Amino acid sequence: MKQKVFVDGQEGTTGLKIHEYLSKIPNIEVIQIDSDKRKDYEARKALLNEADLVFLCLPDSASRESVSMISNPKTKVIDASTAFRTDSTWTYGLPELHKDQRNNIHHSSRVAVPGCHATGFIVAMHPLVAQGIIPIDYPATCYSLTGYSGGGKKLISEYEDLKKDQLFAPRPYSLGLNHKHLPEMQLYAGLNAPPIFTPIVANYFQGDAVTIPLFPRLFKKKVTASNVQELLASYYKDERFIRVIPYDSEAYLEDGYFNLTRCNHTNNLDIFVFGHEDQILLVSRFDNLGKGASGAAIQNMNIMLGFDEGVGLNIEA
Ligand SMILES: NC(=O)C1=CN([C@@H]2O[C@H](COP(=O)(O)OP(=O)(O)OC[C@H]3O[C@@H](n4cnc5c(N)ncnc54)[C@H](OP(=O)(O)O)[C@@H]3O)[C@@H](O)[C@H]2O)C=CC1
Numbered sequence: 001m002k003q004k005v006f007v008d009g010q011e012g013t014t015g016l017k018i019h020e021y022l023s024k025i026p027n028i029e030v031i032q033i034d035s036d037k038r039k040d041y042e043a044r045k046a047l048l049n050e051a052d053l054v055f056l057c058l059p060d061s062a063s064r065e066s067v068s069m070i071s072n073p074k075t076k077v078i079d080a081s082t083a084f085r086t087d088s089t090w091t092y093g094l095p096e097l098h099k100d101q102r103n104n105i106h107h108s109s110r111v112a113v114p115g116c117h118a119t120g121f122i123v124a125m126h127p128l129v130a131q132g133i134i135p136i137d138y139p140a141t142c143y144s145l146t147g148y149s150g151g152g153k154k155l156i157s158e159y160e161d162l163k164k165d166q167l168f169a170p171r172p173y174s175l176g177l178n179h180k181h182l183p184e185m186q187l188y189a190g191l192n193a194p195p196i197f198t199p200i201v202a203n204y205f206q207g208d209a210v211t212i213p214l215f216p217r218l219f220k221k222k223v224t225a226s227n228v229q230e231l232l233a234s235y236y237k238d239e240r241f242i243r244v245i246p247y248d249s250e251a252y253l254e255d256g257y258f259n260l261t262r263c264n265h266t267n268n269l270d271i272f273v274f275g276h277e278d279q280i281l282l283v284s285r286f287d288n289l290g291k292g293a294s295g296a297a298i299q300n301m302n303i304m305l306g307f308d309e310g311v312g313l314n315i316e317a
């Protein structure tokens with residue numbers, strides 16, 4: 001029997017992309033709300049309770065409201081917002097986090113999709129903290145370069161319609177050092193304080209690279225950049241969406257430059273390890289609309305419904 005799926009927020013950036021993926025997946029029946037009723041409480045409530053699985057692609061407050069409307073115990077929920085990512089009654093939707101997480105997701109009915117910047121930070125840091133290389137009190141920093149689609153419809157229209165010619169230069173933001181991803185970055189990396197994190201949005205549509213500088217002299221064990229690459233490669237060796245690039249990563253540069261759009265239109269995330277004995281630079285590269293949002297949401301759905309994890313993903317790869 002087909003699984004009924006409803007996307008609350010179907011006309012937003014994440015919701016539209018999820019629909020694109022869903023159209024390639026068999027055994028799914030997508031149920032839709034009339035466009036003019038997409039914010040109507042009763043209409044949403046009916047579909048939220050009719051579906052076997054719902055995606056919430058909404059601002060945090062609307063996500064909380066949707067969850068409160070669900071009374072059908074069979075409805076599974078995948079939320080793309082920040083609302084429940086560090087809520088202990090929800091499961092963090094990063095299957096690659098550790099060996100039990102995929103199974104946790106499969107058995108959960110409430111899964112929170114990680115934030116895009118947080119995904120890049122956690123996949124690079126978690127294995128190193130968990131294996132006792134990086135101490136939990138390490139003073140972590142990172143910055144993330146992202147395309148403007150990460151800011152949803154409002155930022156897209158700002159870039160595409162309103163100020164096209166004035167927004168050519170990259171723009172750092174969240175300089176109050178209080179970005180909404182900090183709690184999940186700290187919790188799932190396993191650190192006892194959040195990193196100093198500066199995101200930077202630039203004038204291109206999609207693609208994200210999270211960069212983490214590290215000083216091995218502050219580690220608990222003596223390791224070089226090459227050792228770190230080996231460790232990460234071993235940690236993710238069975239993962240189909242996370243690729244740890246060989247240590248000689250400079251060979252992957254293009255004319256000497258890093259191309260942060262190379263994972264676009266896939267659900268892949270590439271981890272690069274640059275550096276030497278004294279300094280290390282980890283870079284996670286992914287599509288903010290792929291592994292950073294809608295692709296990750298679909299991967300979680302596949303796991304929750306017992307489908308092959310890759311169904312519908314990497315459609316344009
Ligand atoms: N874009 C990205 O790369 C990522 C986004 N996210 C998260 O996913 C969620 C959705 O983001 P995104 O798709 O970018 O945002 P958008 O602004 O593009 O879309 C949000 C959608 O939600 C609708 N909406 C707003 N309020 C309500 C409501 N009360 N009831 C029903 N629908 C409502 C909007 O309606 P209308 O069409 O009228 O505007 C819009 O279609 C957010 O929590 C965001 O933080 C997570 C990871 C990455």
Ligand SMILES: CC(=O)N[C@@H](CCC(=O)OP(=O)(O)O)C(=O)O
Nearest residue numbers: 080081082115116117150151201
């Ligand atoms: C360019 C831009 O504004 N990007 C968003 C991140 C999008 C994302 O991952 O967001 P959620 O946590 O909302 O799910 C931001 O930094 O807030």
